[in-house]
Amino acid sequence: MRFSVDPWDPAYGASLVESEPAPTGAPVAADVEVPPDAWAPRRPPPATPLPPAIVFVDGVRRVDARTWIEDAPGSAQPGIFASYAAGAVRCDGTATVTAAVVGRGLFSASPAAADVETRAGRFRAHPAKDPSPEALVYALHDRMAACEVRIAEEARRRGDELLVLDGPLRTRGHLPDAVGVVKTHHVRYLPAELDRVVGALGAGERTPLFRVDAPPFSRCSWYLRLPGPDGGPWAGVVRCEIDGALAPARASALADRVSLALPRFASEGHKDSRAPQNLYPIGGLERDLRHRLGDAALVYRALRAASRAGAPGGGGGVEAAAGIEPA
Amino acid sequence: MAGSQPPPVGRVIGTDDATPLAFWVALAEGQYLQLDDVVVCERVVPGLDEPVRVSGVVAQVRARHEGARFDSDVFLVADGVLPAATVEAAEVVTTRVEPEVYVPPLPGSPAHRAAGAGRDQALFFDRMDKKLPIGLGRDGQALYANLEFVDGTRGAHVNISGISGVATKTTYATFLLYALFHSGVLAEEAANTHALIFNVKGEDLLFLDHENTRLDDAQRDRYRRLGLVPGAFGSVAVFAPPRRGDPNAGPDVATRTQGVHAFYWTLADFVEGELLPFVFADAEDDRQQYTMVVHNVTAALARHGERAGDGAWRVDGRTLRTYRELVDLVVEKVTDDVEGPEWAGRAVGTGTVNAFVRRLLSSQRALDRLVRADVPERARHLIETDGAQVTVVDLHNLPDRAKRFVVGVTLRRAFERKEQTGTARPLLFVVLDELNKYAPRDGDSPIKEILLDVAERGRSLGIVLIGAQQTASEVERRIIANSSIRVVGRLDPAEAARPEYGFLPPTHQRRATIAKPGTMFVMQPEIPVPLVAEFPFPAWATRPSERDGPDPAATGAAAVPDDPFVGLPGSSSGP
Numbered sequence: 001m002r003f004s005v006d007p008w009d010p011a012y013g014a015s016l017v018e019s020e021p022a023p024t025g026a027p028v029a030a031d032v033e034v035p036p037d038a039w040a041p042r043r044p045p046p047a048t049p050l051p052p053a054i055v056f057v058d059g060v061r062r063v064d065a066r067t068w069i070e071d072a073p074g075s076a077q078p079g080i081f082a083s084y085a086a087g088a089v090r091c092d093g094t095a096t097v098t099a100a101v102v103g104r105g106l107f108s109a110s111p112a113a114a115d116v117e118t119r120a121g122r123f124r125a126h127p128a129k130d131p132s133p134e135a136l137v138y139a140l141h142d143r144m145a146a147c148e149v150r151i152a153e154e155a156r157r158r159g160d161e162l163l164v165l166d167g168p169l170r171t172r173g174h175l176p177d178a179v180g181v182v183k184t185h186h187v188r189y190l191p192a193e194l195d196r197v198v199g200a201l202g203a204g205e206r207t208p209l210f211r212v213d214a215p216p217f218s219r220c221s222w223y224l225r226l227p228g229p230d231g232g233p234w235a236g237v238v239r240c241e242i243d244g245a246l247a248p249a250r251a252s253a254l255a256d257r258v259s260l261a262l263p264r265f266a267s268e269g270h271k272d273s274r275a276p277q278n279l280y281p282i283g284g285l286e287r288d289l290r291h292r293l294g295d296a297a298l299v300y301r302a303l304r305a306a307s308r309a310g311a312p313g314g315g316g317g318v319e320a321a322a323g324i325e326p327a
Numbered sequence: 328m329a330g331s332q333p334p335p336v337g338r339v340i341g342t343d344d345a346t347p348l349a350f351w352v353a354l355a356e357g358q359y360l361q362l363d364d365v366v367v368c369e370r371v372v373p374g375l376d377e378p379v380r381v382s383g384v385v386a387q388v389r390a391r392h393e394g395a396r397f398d399s400d401v402f403l404v405a406d407g408v409l410p411a412a413t414v415e416a417a418e419v420v421t422t423r424v425e426p427e428v429y430v431p432p433l434p435g436s437p438a439h440r441a442a443g444a445g446r447d448q449a450l451f452f453d454r455m456d457k458k459l460p461i462g463l464g465r466d467g468q469a470l471y472a473n474l475e476f477v478d479g480t481r482g483a484h485v486n487i488s489g490i491s492g493v494a495t496k497t498t499y500a501t502f503l504l505y506a507l508f509h510s511g512v513l514a515e516e517a518a519n520t521h522a523l524i525f526n527v528k529g530e531d532l533l534f535l536d537h538e539n540t541r542l543d544d545a546q547r548d549r550y551r552r553l554g555l556v557p558g559a560f561g562s563v564a565v566f567a568p569p570r571r572g573d574p575n576a577g578p579d580v581a582t583r584t585q586g587v588h589a590f591y592w593t594l595a596d597f598v599e600g601e602l603l604p605f606v607f608a609d610a611e612d613d614r615q616q617y618t619m620v621v622h623n624v625t626a627a628l629a630r631h632g633e634r635a636g637d638g639a640w641r642v643d644g645r646t647l648r649t650y651r652e653l654v655d656l657v658v659e660k661v662t663d664d665v666e667g668p669e670w671a672g673r674a675v676g677t678g679t680v681n682a683f684v685r686r687l688l689s690s691q692r693a694l695d696r697l698v699r700a701d702v703p704e705r706a707r708h709l710i711e712t713d714g715a716q717v718t719v720v721d722l723h724n725l726p727d728r729a730k731r732f733v734v735g736v737t738l739r740r741a742f743e744r745k746e747q748t749g750t751a752r753p754l755l756f757v758v759l760d761e762l763n764k765y766a767p768r769d770g771d772s773p774i775k776e777i778l779l780d781v782a783e784r785g786r787s788l789g790i791v792l793i794g795a796q797q798t799a800s801e802v803e804r805r806i807i808a809n810s811s812i813r814v815v816g817r818l819d820p821a822e823a824a825r826p827e828y829g830f831l832p833p834t835h836q837r838r839a840t841i842a843k844p845g846t847m848f849v850m851q852p853e854i855p856v857p858l859v860a861e862f863p864f865p866a867w868a869t870r871p872s873e874r875d876g877p878d879p880a881a882t883g884a885a886a887v888p889d890d891p892f893v894g895l896p897g898s899s900s901g902p
Binding site for chain 2: 089091092093094095096097264265270271280281283284285287288
């Protein structure tokens with residue numbers, strides 16, 4: 001029996017969510033670069049120009065406490081207090097965290113939700129679509145993603161940097177030269193015969209481009225295998241996506257640049273539990289951002305204290321620390 | 328320090344404990360602190376009108392990557408792959424808290440590099456009425472010791488430890504003397520203050536009154552920064568033992584021909600001064616039973632004899648002119664059946680007498696040129712400290728036994744004279760290297776007693792011992808304990824770990840093992856951390872080739888030992 005061990009820490013699940021990932025419902029066009037019957041692993045030409053600088057943008061979030069907000073006597077709605085942060089690492093010879101913002105929010109569908117002032121800072125009220133736990137987390141994620149977009153826009157200094165965002169592009173597609181790097185594959189985009197090309201990828205090789213049209217987003221995507229230990233057909237494979245509106249030639253050139261630039265940043269197993277897909281700059285940035293979120297126990301205590309004071313609506317006179325996201 | 332302060336060098340960190348005695352400062356971008364830099368922080372304490380100023384010196388500096396977790400991350404950081412911040416932090420050991428409210432500086436408080444009055448306050452220089460320059464700090468500014476802890480007002484004695492050859496102990500001792508005499512710290516007393524230096528190794532202390540021709544302008548400038556005018560000692564007298572076999576008893580020195588006096592004791596001096604016990608001052612004598620015989624013979628010699636002109640001594644009609652004759656007479660008397668009990672003492676066994684005789688006979692070679700009455704008596708054959716500001720007694724040609732004799736006798740004489748005058752001032756400074764030979768930790772000897780007397784009572788008598796040794800662990804504890812100022816040069820690593828150097832903080836102990844020649848760690852009672860002082864190249868000659876003027880005795884240069892300052896960049900322009 002031949003078997004391989006997935007390089008990711010089991011706590012994170014596998015990089016390919018097994019049990020047959022759901023096929024996408026969106027139409028997929030696999031003929032952006034080559035016709036489907038000519039699909040084969042592609043290695044970026046060595047002459048491909050490397051970007052002068054790469055900016056990695058990522059965000060982290062943490063639910064600090066769950067809460068029930070009383071909006072009428074005897075009736076309460078769920079909410080979450082959460083901290084989130086977004087930042088950017090600029091790699092142009094040295095890797096530097098160039099920007100980081102921290103925000104704290106109260107996410108709830110309750111109309112009674114208001115800003116809460118605590119010793120750990122002000123938690124701003126943000127509405128959620130509905131009281132379901134998924135909607136609350138989505139509202140938090142939305143907030144964090146908005147931060148990331150702003151950071152990404154600010155992080156670009158000269159215009160020709162490559163912008164690498166952690167996770168799918170979603171609303172960030174309008175950023176020029178932005179590429180989303182997806183580590184976990186929840187959705188199957190390719191038919192089985194093309195999926196085999198993914199399994200055949202060598203380190204540093206990519207699949208041809210394919211377009212996914214899922215309004216309102218249109219994306220060009222490809223799979224790239226990062227250098228790492230053997231671990232099954234999907235080990236070390238990331239999916240990259242870029243704006244689907246790009247002309248095929250530009251999209252192809254961008255894919256080559258990204259595929260040539262990224263393997264250098266692939267992490268090693270003993271340093272990152274999601275190696276190699278969790279790139280070094282992203283891992284370092286996440287640690288930095290988590291650190292900036294502050295001590296969870298301290299924030300929790302501050303929230304408990306604020307709830308005992310029973311004073312939503314702020315006015316506690318706690319000054320906002322520098323770097324806190326403005327409203 | 329108020330007013331136009333430069334920007335802070337950093338801030339007190341909160342990830343390590345800040346205590347009133349030590350704290351860490353993270354350095355701001357573009358700033359640096361080096362070891363021994365003086366740092367000051369302030370803290371507001373409720374109820375106090377002025378902020379508490381916590382000052383200290385940098386004992387350690389560290390730099391690290393924050394954000395890196397593995398050693399190999401350094402390569403990722405260097406490749407620009409992993410983001411990490413380089414942060415430097417300095418450990419500050421508190422020297423002073425003013426006013427004395429012992430609170431730690433709070434994390435986040437700005438830390439400033441102290442200069443001018445702030446530095447003086449941090450290092451207690453503002454409290455010193457009489458400041459003795461002890462060298463330059465790493466910042467190129469003068470460091471001081473409080474003279475009150477040298478001259479006996481509140482403490483006395485200096486003890487210097489360090490490896491021979493690289494620790495430059497003797498040179499530092501002479502530098503301290505130079506500073507004492509020339510910095511004005513002794514004021515008008517300087518003229519009457521005397522120093523007695525025992526030169527135990529080589530002839531390198533015989534040229535104190537010659538300017539050093541190798542002294543360059545950079546070194547001269549260092550003297551000026553210490554408030555000193557570079558130059559040689561003004562008034563120096565050199566005493567050397569008589570040349571062996573020289574009928575005129577000329578001084579036995581190879582490289583200095585002028586201004587050297589031969590010293591010796593006449594037999595009359597020897598008997599009347601009761602110097603015989605100093606012949607039996609070896610460690611091996613301490614274990615013997617004949618101490619009583621020594622004292623009986625000493626007394627009998629005086630009782631049965633009389634002066635016989637030219638320093639000779641006459642016993643029972645026999646005129647003794649040489650040490651050999653004296654030894655022969657004593658041997659004869661103590662072994663005589665009739666006179667034996669009278670000379671050696673009653674109820675003394677034959678074995679004990681024989682042991683005494685053996686030791687006495689073996690002393691002839693060491694002492695026959697030092698104890699003599701075979702030359703016309705001269706006025707100046709005894710070692711006097713009054714004739715010049717600095718008196719150098721050259722011992723380097725003498726065997727150990729003779730060295731002990733000279734040191735013991737000379738110290739006792741100086742001590743007795745001080746006792747007689749009954750006044751501490753003017754002071755007498757005594758420089759003695761190889762203390763471990765004269766006051767070893769174990770055993771007893773007449774010399775050790777004298778040195779203990781000096782250490783314990785010298786403070787009130789006005790005798791200040793500047794002692795030095797390779798290893799403080801081998802020297803009598805009470806002598807070290809009585810030294811207010813302790814100095815350490817380059818130390819052997821195994822020696823540095825001994826409890827005798829407990830006054831050095833761990834980082835200083837490690838630094839002492841790599842200290843350059845010319846670098847000394849000076850501990851004084853008022854300042855809780857040792858000051859690291861670099862003293863300038865000697866402005867006086869330490870060997871014939873360095874002295875100015877003609878060098879008539881150039882052939883003797885080969886006998887001169889290695890320059891203790893080898894390795895010290897002679898042209899270094901300070902830190």
